[in-house]
Amino acid sequence: MVSMTPAPTLTLNDGTEIPQIGLGTWQLTGEEGYRVIREALSLGYRHLDTASAYGNEEIVGRAVRDAVAAGEVTRGELFITTKAWQDEQGAEATPDAFRRSLDRLGLDYVDLYLVHWPHERQGRYVEAFEAIARLQGLGLVQSVGVANFYESVLREVAGEVGVVPATNQVELHPGFSQAALREVHAELGVTTVAWSPLGRGEVLAHRELDRVAREVGATPAQVALRWAMSLGCVVIPKSARSVRLSQNLAAAGVRLTREQILAISALDDAEGSGRIFEDPRRF
Template identity: 60%
Template sequence: MTDSRPTHVPSVTFNDGTEMPQLGLGTYKLRGEECVRVVREAIQLGYRHIDTATVYGNEEEVGHAIADAIAAGDVTREELFITTKVWNDCHGAEKASASFQDSLRRLGLEYIDLFLVHWPCPQQNLYVETFEAIAKIQGLGSVQSIGVANFYEEVLRELVEKTGITPVLNQVELHPGFTQAALRQVHEELGIITEAWSPLSRGIALQNPIIEGIAAELGATPAQVTIKALLQLGCSVIPKTANSDRLKENLNALNFGLSQEQLNSILSLDDQPGFGRIFKSPWEFPGA
């Protein structure tokens, strides 16, 4: 199970009709030649969805790997789905527009598939203006779809109400023990795809007895079981790794399924002590 290459990466469909591969590669903390190598290897293995951001400081390297892969004939630009994001210091109409153009230049692309507002930054209260700005860019044809990351229910609803535009996706911290059931329900109501960052919870989920037990039953790894659980919830999942073997391992989570009982056991971790949000709260980050 863990060694056979998957023949098909399923897609999710946005509320604007665009399709995106459900499983992708996160690139947070990947830098320099390591980033180029990992993205290049991922594309060779069959990854088509690559996630980066201005604040990651690796858009040039991601773009370099993409250019190399296209030049080698491994993939066409149209087969790839590239996401990047505007950072907190570029909220506001003019700064957000300039940030987009900078990302486009660094990536060396003619268009970006998905552009996100990286955090709501409620202290600045510019998330509506920022989203409106990227919606105008979308109208010019250099970005296919627009969305958000780390938005919570109140700001999501405000965004939709004030702009009349529903983000296609909200990328949030989501992993076993913190599967964000209430927010996922809001997303379903509004027609927003949920995307999970840090799906392996810095390895915490991989050492859980429930997940280890299911992995043993299936002849899979705990990481594969974790990724598969989130995929079966309908989430897009973007695990990050610099390890070649784990790139293959994560992709091969597509090669099996979990029973409803197994999935329910993993979801039950949300109710157990010691689990929950690991990273910054979007209500508070980045602070005043």
Template identity: 55%
Template sequence: MSAEGRAIPTVTLNDGKEMPLIGLGTSKLLDDEAVRVVRTAIDLGYRHFDTASRYGNEGALGRAFAEAIAAGDVTREELFITSKAWHDEQGAEQVQEAFHGSLRRLGLEFLDMYMIHWPWPQAGRYNETFGAMAQLQGLGLIQCLGVANFPAETLAELIAATGITPVVNQVEAHVGFTQSELAAEHERLGVVTEAWYPLAKGRVLTDPDVKAIGAAVGASPAQVALRYLLQLGYSIIPKSASAERLGENLGVLDFRLKRDHMETIARLDATGAYGRMGQDPEEFPG
């Protein structure tokens, strides 16, 4: 099946909103390349786009969204757009200013989801930051409140302090590092686990088990790795600047992994071969 214009399944978040399970991560996509990639992704059927003030590309993405809407390729209501507040944007006043900056650069009237990018536990400002984000949500400027890179204990503290359960916790997760205990806690709380680095920076693509399963089901190693996360119930936001790869990533909707495939891949969590590749959120940035 062609990926062009296809519908991507959604998940119902704990606030009743719908979010496409597959999105496009946009880190390191800048300027005209970002515009080109987003326009191509929209043509292929992507509706979920993830950015952050830290990425420095909100203006380019905003241009891409405006062009696509003006061309009739998509409506604003069909899009699910996320941005995030960086460390120096935490704090009750700072995050409100940061949010309005993101909204202005994106050229939007509201954001579908806004996140705290990292908890930065040493600063201890994530609770007041999240509370200020809830005020913006009350004004209709944010549809959904999320967090990223929150360990279980920090997430529990946030919920206890604010009385609000985030809809999503976006964390590093991939074959060999699924953070299964954290994901189980998310499931108990009704929080969606969203995976960044879902392809482990490409390292899992040469894994013999992943390659063998791909050969058995007629899929690429990347598709196997992404499909595995989807079948665990995770949302995924792989990044690519290639039109071919953007389409290939949507090919994960065309097959399912069998139980023995899932069990084989699950065993990679115990090997330590593909552990954490990004920063440890309990230490970063110190």
């Protein structure tokens, strides 16, 4: 059965605590996006994920500031992530981009700042991450990380900069568990953050997820989220619907057996499984 419980936290390699369930805000824009974020905060979400490329840092920041002003939450209880896009990579470009993000958010600091994609052909991801690490030293960023990095570029930035990214945010969902990359993360001490943990909803129709959901009295989406959490991942599902926001947060209360977790992980080998979105090596 599902029990309502606060989202657990994981400890990053720098000692920072990150809520294991967050709200992905891609495509949440305008007043409707603001409403959804305020509702999510009122429901108990404490982790919000945005990016300069999403074009919604202003409404994320406004929702946070208004919730704090209303006494619903304190800034210290929240974990805010944003990211630098490809054209914001560089020794000077990345700090400038960060300050623009901070201005749009209207906050004094962010909890996690990421290089959004490596964009290896451009060749600026190392200096971008190095610049982010310097921002951490200035106290403007609590933790520093990357997104969509594969093994070779992840090892490169850790070796060249001398700082291991606290997180790597990657596509991960039933049918695409990123087992090999998660092994690299475990070796280096990087926390895996799963974006699109519900696979755009496409993976939720799989019979195995439905079977497990019926066994534990949960929805297939809750099972998918709890499965990823059981692998040690942070999940950042996106929804604009009130019922889904509540259900996703309640995934923390789902209990899966080892056999159920293994059965879902085995979907990697099922026909039609695999990556749904763009391969970062070609992006």
